[in-house]
Amino acid sequence: xxxxxxxxxxxxxxxxxxxxxxxxxxxxxxxxxxxxxxxxxxxxxxxxxxxxxxxxxxxxxxxxxxxxxxxxxxxxxxxxxxxxxxxxxxxxxxxxxxxxxxxxxxxxxxxxxxxxxxxxxxxxxxxxxxxxxxxxxxxxxxxxxxxxxxxxxxx
Amino acid sequence: xxxxxxxxxxxxxxxxxxxxxxxxxxxxxxxxxxxxxxxxxxxxxxxxxxxxxxxxxxxxxxxxxxxxxxxxxxxxxxxxxxxxxxxxxxxxxxxxxxxxxxxxxxxxxxxxxxxxxxxxxxxxxxxxxxxxxxxxxxxxxxxxxxxxxxxxxxx
Amino acid sequence: xxxxxxxxxxxxxxxxxxxxxxxxxxxxxxxxxxxxxxxxxxxxxxxxxxxxxxxxxxxxxxxxxxxxxxxxxxxxxxxxxxxxxxxxxxxxxxxxxxxxxxxxxxxxxxxxxxxxxxxxxxxxxxxxxxxxxxxxxxxxxxxxxxxxxxxxxxx
Amino acid sequence: xxxxxxxxxxxxxxxxxxxxxxxxxxxxxxxxxxxxxxxxxxxxxxxxxxxxxxxxxxxxxxxxxxxxxxxxxxxxxxxxxxxxxxxxxxxxxxxxxxxxxxxxxxxxxxxxxxxxxxxxxxxxxxxxxxxxxxxxxxxxxxxxxxxxxxxxxxx
Numbered sequence: 001x002x003x004x005x006x007x008x009x010x011x012x013x014x015x016x017x018x019x020x021x022x023x024x025x026x027x028x029x030x031x032x033x034x035x036x037x038x039x040x041x042x043x044x045x046x047x048x049x050x051x052x053x054x055x056x057x058x059x060x061x062x063x064x065x066x067x068x069x070x071x072x073x074x075x076x077x078x079x080x081x082x083x084x085x086x087x088x089x090x091x092x093x094x095x096x097x098x099x100x101x102x103x104x105x106x107x108x109x110x111x112x113x114x115x116x117x118x119x120x121x122x123x124x125x126x127x128x129x130x131x132x133x134x135x136x137x138x139x140x141x142x143x144x145x146x147x148x149x150x151x152x153x154x155x
Numbered sequence: 156x157x158x159x160x161x162x163x164x165x166x167x168x169x170x171x172x173x174x175x176x177x178x179x180x181x182x183x184x185x186x187x188x189x190x191x192x193x194x195x196x197x198x199x200x201x202x203x204x205x206x207x208x209x210x211x212x213x214x215x216x217x218x219x220x221x222x223x224x225x226x227x228x229x230x231x232x233x234x235x236x237x238x239x240x241x242x243x244x245x246x247x248x249x250x251x252x253x254x255x256x257x258x259x260x261x262x263x264x265x266x267x268x269x270x271x272x273x274x275x276x277x278x279x280x281x282x283x284x285x286x287x288x289x290x291x292x293x294x295x296x297x298x299x300x301x302x303x304x305x306x307x308x309x310x
Numbered sequence: 311x312x313x314x315x316x317x318x319x320x321x322x323x324x325x326x327x328x329x330x331x332x333x334x335x336x337x338x339x340x341x342x343x344x345x346x347x348x349x350x351x352x353x354x355x356x357x358x359x360x361x362x363x364x365x366x367x368x369x370x371x372x373x374x375x376x377x378x379x380x381x382x383x384x385x386x387x388x389x390x391x392x393x394x395x396x397x398x399x400x401x402x403x404x405x406x407x408x409x410x411x412x413x414x415x416x417x418x419x420x421x422x423x424x425x426x427x428x429x430x431x432x433x434x435x436x437x438x439x440x441x442x443x444x445x446x447x448x449x450x451x452x453x454x455x456x457x458x459x460x461x462x463x464x465x
Numbered sequence: 466x467x468x469x470x471x472x473x474x475x476x477x478x479x480x481x482x483x484x485x486x487x488x489x490x491x492x493x494x495x496x497x498x499x500x501x502x503x504x505x506x507x508x509x510x511x512x513x514x515x516x517x518x519x520x521x522x523x524x525x526x527x528x529x530x531x532x533x534x535x536x537x538x539x540x541x542x543x544x545x546x547x548x549x550x551x552x553x554x555x556x557x558x559x560x561x562x563x564x565x566x567x568x569x570x571x572x573x574x575x576x577x578x579x580x581x582x583x584x585x586x587x588x589x590x591x592x593x594x595x596x597x598x599x600x601x602x603x604x605x606x607x608x609x610x611x612x613x614x615x616x617x618x619x620x
Contacts, residue, residue, distance in 0.1 A: 010520045019517075035231075038513075048503075048527040051516035052484075055475045058231030059201055062513040063254055086246030093246050102253030106246050165365045166476060166509050174362075193358075199476050200510015203348075203372040206361035207329075210320045217358040256566075345541075368541030369511055373564055396556030403556050412563030416556050 012044030012121035013113060017145050021113070021124055022050045025141030029054070029129070037128035037137060040065040041113075044122050046073045054128070061127045068110030068134075069125030070103050071096075072152070079110035079125075080135065081152030109134030112150035113142050121147065167199030167276040168268065172300050176268070176279055177205045180296030184209070184284070192283035192292060195220040196268075199277050201228045209283070216282045223265030223289075224280030225258050226251075233307030234265035234280075235290065264289030267305035268297050276302065322354030322431035323423060327455050331423070331434055332360045335451030339364075339439070347438035347447060350375040351423075354432050356383045364438070371437045378420030378444075379435030380413050381406075388462030389420035389435075390445065419444030422460035423452050431457065477509030477586040478578065482610050486578070486589055487515045490606030494519075494594070502593035502602060505530040506578075509587050511538045519593070526592045533575030533599075534590030535568050536561075543617030544575035544590075545600065574599030577615035578607050586612065 013021075018041035029037045036054040038061035043049050051062055068079050074096070075082060086093040086106035093106045108131035113121045124141055126134040135151060142149040168176075173196035184192045191209040193216035198204050206217055223234050229251070230237060241248040241261035248261045263286035268276045279296055281289040290306060297304040323331075328351035339347045346364040348371035353359050361372055378389050384406070385392060396403040396416035403416045418441035423431045434451055436444040445461060452459040478486075483506035494502045501519040503526035508514050516527055533544050539561070540547060551558040551571040558571045573596035578586045589606055591599040600616060607614040 014520050015517060045524060047518070047524045048516050049518050051513050052480060053512070053514050055479050058229060059476075059510060059512045060229035060251075060255065060259070061231075064251075067250065067254055083246070086250075090246055090249075094249055097250045097253040102250065102256070105250045105254065107244075107250070166369075169365050170362060198510070200369060200508070200512065202363070202369045202510065203361050204363050206358050207325060208357070208359050210324050214355060214357045368539060370539035370561075370565065370569070371541075374561075377560070377564055393556070396560075400556055400559075404559055407560045407563040412560065412565070415560045415564065417554075417560070 013041060013049055015049055017147070018049035018122070020145040021141040022052050024144030025124065025126060025137045026052060026054060028137045028140035032133065032136070034129040034133050034137065037126055037134070038062050038065045039137070039141065040069050040125045042066070042069045042073060042123050042125075044073075044120055046070055049122070057128050064105055064127035065125040067103055067105030067125065068107060068127065069123040070100070071105050072110035072112050072123045072125070074100065074104050078112050078150050078152030079106060080108045082106040082110070083108045083131070107131050109138060111135060111138040111142060114148045114150055116148065118148075166202070168196060168204055170204055172302070173204035173277070175300040176296040177207050179299030180279065180281060180292045181207060181209060183292045183295035187288065187291070189284040189288050189292065192281055192289070193217050193220045194292070194296065195224050195280045197221070197224045197228060197278050197280075199228070199275055201225055204277070212283050219260055219282035220280040222258055222260030222280065223262060223282065224278040225255070226260050227265035227267050227278045227280070227307070229255065229259050233267050233305050234261060235263045236307030237261040237265070238263045238286070262286050264293060266290060266293040266297060269303045269305055271303065323351060323359055325359055327457070328359035328432070330455040331451040332362050334454030335434065335436060335447045336362060336364060338447045338450035342443065342446070344439040344443050344447065347436055347444070348372050348375045349447070349451065350379050350435045352376070352379045352383060352433050352435075354383075354430055356380055359432070367438050374415055374437035375435040377413055377415030377435065378417060378437065379433040380410070381415050382420035382422050382433045382435070382462070384410065384414050388422050388460050389416060390418045391462030392416040392420070393418045393441070417441050419448060421445060421448040421452060424458045424460055426458070476512070478506060478514055480514055482612070483514035483587070485610040486606040487517050489609030490589065490591060490602040491517060491519060493602045493605035497598065497601070499594040499598050499602065502591055502599070503527050503530045504602070504606065505534050505590045507531070507534045507538060507588050507590075509538070509585055511535055514587070522593050529570055529592035530590040532568055532570030532590065533572055533592065534588040535565070536570050537575035537577050537588045537590070537617070539565065539569050543577050543615050544571060545573050546617030547571040547575070548573045548596070572596050574603060576600060576603040576607060579613045579615055581613065
């Protein structure tokens with residue numbers, strides 16, 4: 001597809017990168033026989049580049065997947081860590097949820113996307129199966145684009 | 156009643172099916188001597204087909220019943236499971252409540268409606284008595300329409 | 311159907327009356343060949359007794375019909391008058407909409423329900439066809455229950 | 466990509482159809498030299514199947530495109546008609562905006578998707594260029610999937 005003539009203000013991930021991530025994440029879900037998934041890819045400003053919801057994924061999956069990716073960007077670490085804080089500091093994660101109007105979901109499956117120089121390019125969120133499987137599909141998508149996943153654990 | 160001449164885009168349950176479910180659910184409530192109930196039937200997209208609130212049911216019962224049915228559709232399983240997650244994963248169910256503006260209620264008594272081929276047609280929510288009794292009336296309504304209830308437990 | 315043993319706190323319309331109104335309103339819509347309708351009947355406190363959405367009615371029709379009935383109860387006159395005020399006093403109806411979080415819809419088709427002694431029992435809202443036709447179906451429903459419609463015009 | 470083993474409750478458009486629509490709509494935008502676009506495809510229940518935001522499209526384009534598609538589904542006609550009503554009945558469209566929490570956007574470029582039998586399958590919304598151009602890209606996408614666009618004008 002020819003590119004727009006207008007100079008593109010790209011804030012992190014391009015649409016082409018986001019498509020690669022989303023398609024590879026869903027392919028991993030099918031390979032693993034996961035429940036139907038929804039994958040959302042946000043740019044570095046927290047705005048949607050790509051959403052894809054598989055047939056059979058329940059109706060709130062786009063919002064949950066978006067909330068995982070947004071939660072990761074909001075705090076600057078993957079939601080594996082945010083889910084831990086929801087256990088150890090529920091008052092804080094409840095406040096975070098209220099502060100964002102419910103847009104930050106503290107469940108595993110929201111993964112930051114970085115380049116080789118550790119620059120932040122965006123985040124991926126997946127919802128549909130159990131949280132650990134959702135995260136596994138995120139990681140597969142990010143790696144398929146030649147980028148580095150940041151789940152919230154120390155590297 | 157004659158049907159509209161306009162081609163009807165039915166998104167899961169028909170109005171006739173939803174009426175059958177609601178009436179049979181309320182009849183079960185009377186048979187069991189339950190407190191006054193409100194029953195809500197949603198289509199597969201989460202939009203109301205039928206609401207009926209019995210005389211004496213308190214004023215928020217329609218919203219609670221709707222929230223149970225919507226919670227089931229939002230997540231893709233009956234609220235018996237969502238109620239369990241509210242116990243084991245309170246951070247997530249709090250976030251879910253915030254994310255939906257309070258529209259997903261994690262209490263037993265929200266039951267998915269499926270056909271013989273396991274296709275999702277909608278959901279039923281009931282509020283008025285204790286949650287287990289509310290669910291019992293949901294199930295009776297769904298079965299009266301020749302459809303299959305999905306409470307959130309493994310089949 | 312046997313009635314609940316509990317003393318019923320009925321605030322205006324009973325469920326039986328609301329069912330009669332809703333069914334007769336939809337029958338009028340079919341008789342006139344109207345587009346698929348949604349009918350909502352609220353009690354005197356503004357809380358739902360009955361909602362029925364015909365097959366093919368678009369997805370926001372329950373909220374619009376509820377908003378017409380609620381707008382009538384909120385102001386104490388039928389929405390024929392509220393629609394006139396939306397033309398003559400848009401600042402006020404916009405403020406009313408904001409004040410109610412969007413729950414008061416200033417369009418014809420929200421009709422108060424009164425008894426022979428002019429007591430207020432509730433309101434009916436219909437959405438689906440043009441507003442004047444929606445109102446016509448409301449009136450037919452209310453009259454079928456032996457009650458008096460109040461559209462917002464002087465009697 | 467292999468399909469999930471789980472029975473898929475598809476509520477109108479499949480993911481494959483939604484991808485075809487979105488890709489063809491963006492290709493039309495490039496062919497016409499339009500400004501960077503965001504395209505959103507919703508299923509019949511108003512829930513996202515696909516979102517794609519081109520590089521350079523500004524940050525609220527996903528919400529605007531979603532609001533056009535949702536507005537069309539909410540009312541049951543394309544937003545070409547809803548935009549006309551925003552001119553002739555501003556009180557009603559303001560109320561509709563409030564009622565939906567801002568989720569129904571009355572601007573051209575929200576187009577219903579129907580099959581050959583006129584069944585409603587979902588809606589497409591595009592934002593990025595002027596509204597008439599946005600709509601042109603919607604139509605191209607829908608036709609590329611072998612489906613029928615409904616812009617809100619009489620057929």
